[in-house]
Amino acid sequence: MTLLLICLALLLAGAAACALPLRSGVIGPYAATGAAVLASVAGFTTLITGAMQTVTLPVHLPFDTLRLGLDPLSALFVLLIGVIGALAAVYGRGYLAGQDRRKTALSWCWYNLLVAAMLLVVLARTGFIFLVAWEVMSLASFFLVVHDHEKSGVLRAGWIYLIATHLGTAFLLVMFLLLGRDGSLDFAHLAAAGVSASLVFALALVGFGTKAGFVPLHVWLPEAHPVAPSHVSALMSGVMIKIGLYGLLRVLTFLGPPPAGWGWTLVSIGAVTGLTGVLFALAQHDLKRLLAYSSVENVGIIALALGMGLLGIAAGDPVVSTLGICAALLHVVNHALFKSLLFFGAGAVIHATGTDRMDRLGGLLRLMPRTGTAFLVGAAAISALPPLNGFISEFLVYAAAFKAVSAGTHPWSGLVAVAGLALIGGLAAACFAKAFGIVFLGAPRSAAAVQAHEASLSMNGVMVLLAVLCVMTGLGGLWMVRWVAPAASQLLPPDMTTDALQTLFDMLGRIGYAALALIACAAGLYGLRTALLRRREVRQDETWGCGYVAPTARMQYSASSFVQPIGVMFAALLRTRHYLHAPHGLFPTGARLHTDTPDVFVQSLFAPALRVLVRLAAAFRDLQQGRTHQCILYIVATLLLLLIWHLG
Amino acid sequence: MQAVREILVIVLILLNFRLLGTSRLGACVQTVALQAVVIGLLPLLGPRLPAPWVIAMVAAATLVKAVVLPALVRRALRETGVVRELEPLMGYTLSILTGTGLLVLCYLAGRQLQLPQGGAGQLLIPATLFTMLTGLFLIVARRKAITQVLGFLVLENGIYLFGVAFAVHEPWLVQTGVLLDVFAAVFVMGITIYQINREFDHIDTDRLSTQGLKR
Numbered sequence: 001m002t003l004l005l006i007c008l009a010l011l012l013a014g015a016a017a018c019a020l021p022l023r024s025g026v027i028g029p030y031a032a033t034g035a036a037v038l039a040s041v042a043g044f045t046t047l048i049t050g051a052m053q054t055v056t057l058p059v060h061l062p063f064d065t066l067r068l069g070l071d072p073l074s075a076l077f078v079l080l081i082g083v084i085g086a087l088a089a090v091y092g093r094g095y096l097a098g099q100d101r102r103k104t105a106l107s108w109c110w111y112n113l114l115v116a117a118m119l120l121v122v123l124a125r126t127g128f129i130f131l132v133a134w135e136v137m138s139l140a141s142f143f144l145v146v147h148d149h150e151k152s153g154v155l156r157a158g159w160i161y162l163i164a165t166h167l168g169t170a171f172l173l174v175m176f177l178l179l180g181r182d183g184s185l186d187f188a189h190l191a192a193a194g195v196s197a198s199l200v201f202a203l204a205l206v207g208f209g210t211k212a213g214f215v216p217l218h219v220w221l222p223e224a225h226p227v228a229p230s231h232v233s234a235l236m237s238g239v240m241i242k243i244g245l246y247g248l249l250r251v252l253t254f255l256g257p258p259p260a261g262w263g264w265t266l267v268s269i270g271a272v273t274g275l276t277g278v279l280f281a282l283a284q285h286d287l288k289r290l291l292a293y294s295s296v297e298n299v300g301i302i303a304l305a306l307g308m309g310l311l312g313i314a315a316g317d318p319v320v321s322t323l324g325i326c327a328a329l330l331h332v333v334n335h336a337l338f339k340s341l342l343f344f345g346a347g348a349v350i351h352a353t354g355t356d357r358m359d360r361l362g363g364l365l366r367l368m369p370r371t372g373t374a375f376l377v378g379a380a381a382i383s384a385l386p387p388l389n390g391f392i393s394e395f396l397v398y399a400a401a402f403k404a405v406s407a408g409t410h411p412w413s414g415l416v417a418v419a420g421l422a423l424i425g426g427l428a429a430a431c432f433a434k435a436f437g438i439v440f441l442g443a444p445r446s447a448a449a450v451q452a453h454e455a456s457l458s459m460n461g462v463m464v465l466l467a468v469l470c471v472m473t474g475l476g477g478l479w480m481v482r483w484v485a486p487a488a489s490q491l492l493p494p495d496m497t498t499d500a501l502q503t504l505f506d507m508l509g510r511i512g513y514a515a516l517a518l519i520a521c522a523a524g525l526y527g528l529r530t531a532l533l534r535r536r537e538v539r540q541d542e543t544w545g546c547g548y549v550a551p552t553a554r555m556q557y558s559a560s561s562f563v564q565p566i567g568v569m570f571a572a573l574l575r576t577r578h579y580l581h582a583p584h585g586l587f588p589t590g591a592r593l594h595t596d597t598p599d600v601f602v603q604s605l606f607a608p609a610l611r612v613l614v615r616l617a618a619a620f621r622d623l624q625q626g627r628t629h630q631c632i633l634y635i636v637a638t639l640l641l642l643l644i645w646h647l648g
Numbered sequence: 649m650q651a652v653r654e655i656l657v658i659v660l661i662l663l664n665f666r667l668l669g670t671s672r673l674g675a676c677v678q679t680v681a682l683q684a685v686v687i688g689l690l691p692l693l694g695p696r697l698p699a700p701w702v703i704a705m706v707a708a709a710t711l712v713k714a715v716v717l718p719a720l721v722r723r724a725l726r727e728t729g730v731v732r733e734l735e736p737l738m739g740y741t742l743s744i745l746t747g748t749g750l751l752v753l754c755y756l757a758g759r760q761l762q763l764p765q766g767g768a769g770q771l772l773i774p775a776t777l778f779t780m781l782t783g784l785f786l787i788v789a790r791r792k793a794i795t796q797v798l799g800f801l802v803l804e805n806g807i808y809l810f811g812v813a814f815a816v817h818e819p820w821l822v823q824t825g826v827l828l829d830v831f832a833a834v835f836v837m838g839i840t841i842y843q844i845n846r847e848f849d850h851i852d853t854d855r856l857s858t859q860g861l862k863r
Contacts, residue, residue: 629737633788636781640753647760 001053001070003042004078004123010035011116018109028108032089032115039119040082046075050486054125064126064185072486073253076329077122077246080336084238085115087462091344092231094459095351107147107229114140114235121243127176127185134172137243138165138211141236145228157223164220168210172247175203179254190254197255201262204251205269211244214303215273216601218296222280225292226356230347233288237295238340242332245302252310252491260314260410266307267413271420274300276601278427279570282434283597285559287346287356290435291339294382297424298335301394302328304417308400313493315409320400322500325488326481327396333480334389334473338381341466345375348455348463349439353448358438358559360448365440367452372440374463379432381470384425387515389470392477392508397421399507427566434562443542443553475515478508560595575600653693657771660686660809661751664782667802668743671732673725673794677718680801683779684713687809690772713805721797730794738789747782754778772809780806 014031277296309324404414688710783803
């Protein structure tokens with residue numbers, strides 16, 4: 001705990017140093033890295049020892065004292081913030097190198113604040129400090145998103161994010177008001193029961209779901225992530241949206257045993273979010289936008305797992321509940337690892353080529369081998385392929401769902417989870433086959449892609465480290481679950497864990513051996529291939545060359561054509577717009593096809609709602625013309641009316 | 649003594665009407681200063697003479713409001729070269745009529761309010777309320793920033809008198825707070841008016857607002 005207080009102080013000092021109009025801004029990334037490393041150490045030790053600590057700082061705040069605490073649930077998130085925060089800072093220093101020094105310093109100021117605020121959110125033990133830290137987190141990330149504010153569209157995306165996050169916070173405010181008792185917002189006193197508990201749960205779903213990206217509240221993600229600098233996207237997508245899930249988990253600990261309805265709700269939200277996310281990810285042509293939608297998908301998977309866990313608790317089934325909640329927490333960790341890896345990879349591509357339009361890229365694996373390989377590992381992990389870490393967590397979700405079906409406790413929700421997850425998994429694999437294939441394989445589609453160069457050593461180092469972590473957490477799933485289990489047991493009823501955990505450990509032990517066997521098998525096949533090809537001529541040719549005399553890069557699959565069959569299947573939801581300039585005549589001179597898939601929830605839910613709101617607001621324009629006189633007149637009139645009313 | 653107090657209260661009301669009915673800014677400043685003197689005298693003419701330190705406080709407050717602040721506003725007038733409020737949002741005749749209506753309202757309200765009279769006479773409460781409303785009215789119905797500063801001062805005069813007349817225990821602390829507030833406000837406004845004038849060649853708040861909107 002002392003270590004974490006030092007971290008917070010270091011981060012604030014770093015932010016202050018960057019805000020000063022001096023050359024001291026250069027220490028920003030170092031302060032962030034150092035503090036984040038310290039934080040991860042603190043989080044890790046707490047996870048190992050399982051100790052609970054609280055500390056009350058001698059600061060007087062309105063409503064409550066400044067009470068911070070560290071328990072396994074917080075420690076898990078502290079660990080995430082620390083690891084990804086440190087890596088993103090190292091990467092970001094390379095990524096921002098060469099930009100305007102003043103702007104960079106300011107960006108590091110917000111970065112330090114964002115990490116500090118995220119730590120404070122997970123450490124907060126009173127509602128007041130939680131909400132304050134939550135707001136600082138939202139604002140700091142907003143300023144990080146609008147780093148390149150002079151580019152078109154960046155500010156618009158920033159505003160969308162700012163509005164979305166504040167709407168979410170409004171729900172959280174109401175939620176804490178409902179939870180608070182006797183005027184205290186101390187977490188130790190927060191509680192709710194019956195109808196009010198369900199209301200609190202609903203408010204938490206909307207409030208935290210806006211941050212986490214539950215459909216249809218996800219609309220800010222595909223706007224904000226692509227425009228932010230890549231290390232910020234990685235931190236936001238890998239960690240910050242998880243802080244929303246942390247909030248949901250933390251609130252669940254106040255609410256007592258969950259009714260089955262909550263589990264059902266989460267399972268349905270998870271299935272819808274996952275499917276929508278992955279389908280829209282599939283339809284995107286911008287690499288970072290694709291990754292943002294894929295974050296939505298993964299949040300859906302986490303919600304699905306959590307829903308299964310809650311159903312298990314409601315039914316009194318220890319195995320389903322333990323499996324579900326452990327799977328949710330594990331997927332939080334895993335997604336943080338591979339999604340930040342993928343965003344770092346996308347950032348390296350943008351850094352090298354200046355674009356994230358997939359149709360301008362291609363063949364980058366030869367020019368950027370290390371980035372490409374790391375991206376491939378991340379893509380395989382996010383597609384839940386064994387032996388990588390994504391497989392472990394999704395396997396646990398499947399196990400929970402199948403157990404729920406076979407035990408007959410919640411057969412229908414189990415089936416929904418299995419079917420949803422299977423569909424999501426298949427589509428995610430297709431999606432990342434597209435992302436990796438179009439960007440890194442084949443032939444370059446533009447001059448920018450031809451001139452690409454490998455990223456700097458620090459950026460590459462970070463990506464390789466994350467790739468190694470993905471493999472290691474995949475192989476060491478057993479240890480991962482051991483570390484996650486204390487955090488999960490905070491959400492489970494006290495008597496439900498021990499036996500179930502043993503089942504889990506057995507299962508993961510077998511997976512570990514199977515994964516090792518798989519790796520050995522793959523290595524054996526590779527060795528066989530090398531042996532067979534020895535002393536034979538191996539010729540390398542243009543991809544998709546098809547033996548033509550003069551192949552061109554335009555013969556390749558494009559980002560839209562690759563997913564066209566799936567797009568047709570889900571056309572009703574995707575509503576992709578086709579702009580077709582078809583070839584005419586016997587000797588056609590040219591043809592063009594351009595597809596565009598705007599978010600269906602923006603198009604048919606938020607945009608009409610906002611139009612109505614604007615029309616309603618226009619009715620008030622006569623009342624509010626921006627004149628000082630008029631404003632004061634209103635105040636005077638109100639006061640007079642109040643006086644008359646009071647006297648009369 | 650009682651008769652003198654009543655006369656002073658009536659003078660206060662008349663001064664308010666003068667503020668409502670005149671377009672010359674110099675006269676307005678003069679009226680506000682005179683009003684401050686009247687308001688400074690009123691608490692001293694009570695049935696018992698207040699303690700010496702209270703007298704000192706009242707004297708200091710009166711000095712600031714009757715001499716220092718008007719001098720600051722006059723300086724702003726000189727530097728901006730504004731003489732008259734030519735196009736008020738509400739005409740002067742209509743202003744006086746509204747003022748009469750407000751006075752009636754204040755009289756009715758004063759009768760309803762259950763306040764310790766303190767031997768102040770029947771007219772004191774309506775007069776203080778009326779002074780406050782006059783200040784607010786000036787802020788709302790006039791265009792020039794200077795007039796709005798004056799309105800603010802008049803509003804403060806009303807609050808001051810209200811406090812002095814009715815707060816039984818130690819109203820002075822509150823008053824010094826209010827006074828400090830006003831002093832800062834006038835200071836800032838005085839400087840701002842000068843700056844606005846230099847930037848835009850006029851101090852018409854109405855046009856300033858619409859310019860802000862158009863931009």
